[in-house]
Amino acid sequence: MEAGSGAVVTPASVGEALAEKIRARTARVGVVGLGYVGLPLAVEFAEAGFPVTGIDVSESKVSMVNAGQSYVKDVESGSLGRLVESRRVRATSDFSVIRELDTINICVPTPLRKTRDPDMSYVVAAADEIARHFREGKLVILESTTYPGTTDELLLPKLARSGLQVGRDFFLCFSPERVDPGNPKFNTRNIPKVVGGVTAACTQMGVLLYSQALERVVAVSSTQVAEMVKLLENTFRMINIGLVNEMALMCDRMGIDVWEMIDAAATKPFGFMPFYPGPGLGGHCIPIDPFYLSWKSKQAGIEARFIELAGYINGQMPHFVVDKIQNALNEQAKPLKNSHVHIMGVAYKRDIDDMRESPALDIAHLLLKRGSRISYSDPYVPALRVDSMELFAQDPEAMAESADCVVIVTDHSGAPYGAVVEKARVIVDTRNALRGFRSPKIVRL
Numbered sequence: 093m094e095a096g097s098g099a100v101v102t103p104a105s106v107g108e109a110l111a112e113k114i115r116a117r118t119a120r121v122g123v124v125g126l127g128y129v130g131l132p133l134a135v136e137f138a139e140a141g142f143p144v145t146g147i148d149v150s151e152s153k154v155s156m157v158n159a160g161q162s163y164v165k166d167v168e169s170g171s172l173g174r175l176v177e178s179r180r181v182r183a184t185s186d187f188s189v190i191r192e193l194d195t196i197n198i199c200v201p202t203p204l205r206k207t208r209d210p211d212m213s214y215v216v217a218a219a220d221e222i223a224r225h226f227r228e229g230k231l232v233i234l235e236s237t238t239y240p241g242t243t244d245e246l247l248l249p250k251l252a253r254s255g256l257q258v259g260r261d262f263f264l265c266f267s268p269e270r271v272d273p274g275n276p277k278f279n280t281r282n283i284p285k286v287v288g289g290v291t292a293a294c295t296q297m298g299v300l301l302y303s304q305a306l307e308r309v310v311a312v313s314s315t316q317v318a319e320m321v322k323l324l325e326n327t328f329r330m331i332n333i334g335l336v337n338e339m340a341l342m343c344d345r346m347g348i349d350v351w352e353m354i355d356a357a358a359t360k361p362f363g364f365m366p367f368y369p370g371p372g373l374g375g376h377c378i379p380i381d382p383f384y385l386s387w388k389s390k391q392a393g394i395e396a397r398f399i400e401l402a403g404y405i406n407g408q409m410p411h412f413v414v415d416k417i418q419n420a421l422n423e424q425a426k427p428l429k430n431s432h433v434h435i436m437g438v439a440y441k442r443d444i445d446d447m448r449e450s451p452a453l454d455i456a457h458l459l460l461k462r463g464s465r466i467s468y469s470d471p472y473v474p475a476l477r478v479d480s481m482e483l484f485a486q487d488p489e490a491m492a493e494s495a496d497c498v499v500i501v502t503d504h505s506g507a508p509y510g511a512v513v514e515k516a517r518v519i520v521d522t523r524n525a526l527r528g529f530r531s532p533k534i535v536r537l
């Protein structure tokens with residue numbers, strides 16, 4: 093069902109009153125968790141005219157928001173500052189404000205434990221606080237990526253303990269966040285928003301809220317479908333990256349240029365979508381979310397074998413890169429031990445500052461373990477901790493001159509590749525960043 097801002101029909105007047113406030117954009121909107129997902133969402137609601145309260149356990153983020161200073165690259169301090177000044181956005185760490193709020197979007201982290209089991213502690217903590225200050229007439233939407241069943245099995249019982257009835261006295265939905273930090277074309281406002289509620293009235297209320305602020309809302313029939321949508325999307329990416337990484341390993345063994353092969357395959361106008369190999373998975377989504385699904389499907393008696401296999405292959409890539417560096421140095425009659433390897437780009441992907449799960453950390457760790465000296469450059473990451481070592485960003489051109497080997501791990505735009513190719517002794521390029529260069533110094537993945 094494609095949704096616009098059509099009339100919401102709920103069985104009771106509580107719902108009608110809430111719908112009225114949402115339509116009038118006087119509903120007091122709350123966003124719990126003001127990170128990469130929550131802050132841009134809070135700004136979109138405020139831009140649409142709602143009074144927005146952000147709630148975060150981090151005092152420093154709360155102070156920065158209230159000072160109009162953005163710490164998320166996709167949100168400009170200028171626009172945040174204007175919204176704070178006009179009292180459209182405020183932030184607090186005091187959860188008692190929940191009593192006054194009409195809608196609450198939960199955008200807290202959902203990491204994995206060391207055992208690759210879901211760590212639901214942030215969602216549980218946020219839900220407990222919401223339950224503590226719960227009142228009738230609220231719409232609660234979980235946006236954190238999670239396993240199917242979370243909204244109905246974990247959140248609903250906590251909120252229903254109030255004695256209120258879902259779909260009549262309050263409304264509960266799941267809506268996956270699909271934001272792609274650093275993407276200049278797609279942002280919170282123009283990425284279609286999928287939403288599924290516990291009841292049909294819940295779905296309608298969720299659709300009504302989002303359609304005030306976002307360009308397109310897609311309703312689905314349940315919270316579980318909405319939860320699974322996000323897992324399908326990210327599992328699709330993870331498995332295709334695993335496939336193309338395996339292709340890269342095969343091509344390396346057979347002496348075939350994997351990049352040229354993919355570019356040629358991508359000329360097929362149907363039935364093929366290019367994915368590219370790389371130094372390993374990074375970020376808060378692709379390396380993590382599929383394991384939420386495999387954990388849940390194991391409970392349902394199904395082994396998620398594609399996910400496990402892709403996870404294994406992707407996990408091998410940092411080792412493969414370090415082997416490539418070692419071989420490249422051997423060719424120069426230099427052992428990896430005691431050699432200086434300069435890592436160019438450490439954020440988990442191009443043009444962002446996010447280091448979460450970055451493969452650069454694995455590569456740096458493996459290099460140190462094999463006894464090499466390391467340095468790094470990254471315009472977005474001024475300092476970095478690897479094992480117990482504190483590193484500071486260096487000038488890539490100066491490092492290219494002094495290092496024994498340069499490895500390009502993240503291909504930020506505008507990097508001085510020409511000078512690096514000129515000055516470096518040998519370069520291992522894991523991203524095909526040097527596609528326009530011809531030089532015997534360049535070793536491609």
Ligand SMILES: NC(=O)c1ccc[n+]([C@@H]2O[C@H](COP(=O)([O-])OP(=O)(O)OC[C@H]3O[C@@H](n4cnc5c(N)ncnc54)[C@H](O)[C@@H]3O)[C@@H](O)[C@H]2O)c1
Nearest residue numbers: 125126127128129148149150199200202217218236237269
């Ligand atoms: N970053 C992305 O690109 C992205 C994309 C799509 C979906 N997601 C999902 O969205 C969710 C949030 O991710 P993120 O990248 O914004 O994380 P983040 O770490 O940037 O932000 C989470 C925020 O929640 C706060 N927080 C933690 N516990 C809290 C609590 N109990 N109450 C209030 N605030 C609390 C943290 O202080 C932090 O500011 C995750 O489930 C993630 O998988 C992230």
